Amino acid sequence: MPFSESPVARNALVILAVIASGATLYVLAGILTPLALAMFLAVMIDGFARVLQHRLPHISKRAALPLAVMISILLFGGTAFFVAENATGFATQLVAYEPKLDAVIAQLAGVVRVKNPPTVISIIRGLDATKYLGFVARFVQDFASTALFVLVYLAFILASRRGWERKAIGLFPQREERQEAVVAFLRIRDGVERYLFVQTITGLMVAGLSWIAMAAVGLHDALFWAFLIFLAVYIPVAGGVFAGVAPPLFALVQFDGYGRAIILLIALQLIGMIIGNVVYPRMQGRSLNLDPVMVLLALAFWSAIWGLTGAFLSTPLTVMAMVVLAQFDGSRWIAVILSADGDPQQLKNKMPNEPPDEALPPPSKGPAARPARRLAKHS
Known part of the structure; x- marks a missing residue:
C-alpha cells in the first residue's frame, strides 16, 4: 500500500499537523489572539445586523451593518460606564466596612488560634506596593494594546467584507466546491451565534436567580452584583467561581454572624450547579453538536495556548475546527470524536436560511459578478 494511502500514515500526519498547528498558535499568540477576537466580534456584529434587518424590514442591508456597529458601541460603552460608576461607590462602601473586616479577621484568627491577628490596614501596609503596581501597569498596558489591535482588525475586517465574495469565487471555481465552502461557512457562523445565544441565556438565568x-x-448592591455575575458567566470556570463565592464573602462583611452568608453561599452554589451541570451542557451540546467532554478538553487546550482569550473563545474555535476537519477524509475521524452524535457534517437545529443546492452560485465564467452577488446573500 502506498504511503499516501496508508490509514496509519495518514492519521499520523494529521496528528503531527495538529501538534505543529498548536505550537504555531502558541508562539504567535500575541498576533493571533487580537485577530481571533476581532473575527469573533465581526461575526457577532454581522449576526446582529441580520437580526435588525429581519426585525425591521424598512432598514436596508447596507444600513443594517452601520446601525449594528453603533448599537454595539453604545452597549459596550454603557456597560463600561455602568461598571465604572458603580465600582466607585462599591469601593467606598468597602472602606466603610473596615471595622467589620477587622472583626471577621479576628474571629477567623480565633478559630485557628492566632494570638495577634492582623488588621486590614496592616495587611495593606505589608504588601509590596511597587510589585503590584508594576503588575497592574503591565496588565493595563497589555489590555490597552490588545484592545487597540482588536479595534483595528475589526475595522479592516468590516471594511473588506465586500471583497470576500469574489475571493470565494476565485478560490472555488467549481460549483460543488463552492457549495461545500458556503455551507461550511454558514455552519461555523451558526455555531458562533448559537454559542453567544447559549452564553447570554444562561448568563441571564444565573444573574436573575442570583439577584x-x-x-x-x-x-447591598444586589443589582450590581447580578450584573457582574452576568459578565463573569462569559468567562468559563473562573466566572462560575466568582459568581458563587464573591457575594457570600461580601455578606460576611455586611451582616453580623455567618447565617445569611452561609444561606447565600448554598443558594448560589445550587444555582451554579443546576445551570452549569444540567442546563448549560444540554443547551450547548444540542445546539452546537459538541460532546460535553470535548468541550471541557477544548477549554483546557485553548486556555493553555491563548490564556483567558482562548478560554473565552474555546467553544467557537472548536466548532470551527470540527466543521473544517469534517471536510477532509484524513481528519474526519477527529471531527467525529468532537461531535456529540457522531455526525460532524451538520449542527443541531440548523438555521432555516441555510442555502439549498439550487440557491448556490452556478459555475463561474470570467469575472463571475453575478455569482458573487448571489453568494453575498449567504455571507
Whole structure:
C-alpha cells in the first residue's frame, strides 16, 4: 500500500499537523489572539445586523451593518460606564466596612488560634506596593494594546467584507466546491451565534436567580452584583467561581454572624450547579453538536495556548475546527470524536436560511459578478 494511502500514515500526519498547528498558535499568540477576537466580534456584529434587518424590514442591508456597529458601541460603552460608576461607590462602601473586616479577621484568627491577628490596614501596609503596581501597569498596558489591535482588525475586517465574495469565487471555481465552502461557512457562523445565544441565556438565568437570592438575604448592591455575575458567566470556570463565592464573602462583611452568608453561599452554589451541570451542557451540546467532554478538553487546550482569550473563545474555535476537519477524509475521524452524535457534517437545529443546492452560485465564467452577488446573500 502506498504511503499516501496508508490509514496509519495518514492519521499520523494529521496528528503531527495538529501538534505543529498548536505550537504555531502558541508562539504567535500575541498576533493571533487580537485577530481571533476581532473575527469573533465581526461575526457577532454581522449576526446582529441580520437580526435588525429581519426585525425591521424598512432598514436596508447596507444600513443594517452601520446601525449594528453603533448599537454595539453604545452597549459596550454603557456597560463600561455602568461598571465604572458603580465600582466607585462599591469601593467606598468597602472602606466603610473596615471595622467589620477587622472583626471577621479576628474571629477567623480565633478559630485557628492566632494570638495577634492582623488588621486590614496592616495587611495593606505589608504588601509590596511597587510589585503590584508594576503588575497592574503591565496588565493595563497589555489590555490597552490588545484592545487597540482588536479595534483595528475589526475595522479592516468590516471594511473588506465586500471583497470576500469574489475571493470565494476565485478560490472555488467549481460549483460543488463552492457549495461545500458556503455551507461550511454558514455552519461555523451558526455555531458562533448559537454559542453567544447559549452564553447570554444562561448568563441571564444565573444573574436573575442570583439577584433573587441576594435580594432575599438583603445584600447591598444586589443589582450590581447580578450584573457582574452576568459578565463573569462569559468567562468559563473562573466566572462560575466568582459568581458563587464573591457575594457570600461580601455578606460576611455586611451582616453580623455567618447565617445569611452561609444561606447565600448554598443558594448560589445550587444555582451554579443546576445551570452549569444540567442546563448549560444540554443547551450547548444540542445546539452546537459538541460532546460535553470535548468541550471541557477544548477549554483546557485553548486556555493553555491563548490564556483567558482562548478560554473565552474555546467553544467557537472548536466548532470551527470540527466543521473544517469534517471536510477532509484524513481528519474526519477527529471531527467525529468532537461531535456529540457522531455526525460532524451538520449542527443541531440548523438555521432555516441555510442555502439549498439550487440557491448556490452556478459555475463561474470570467469575472463571475453575478455569482458573487448571489453568494453575498449567504455571507
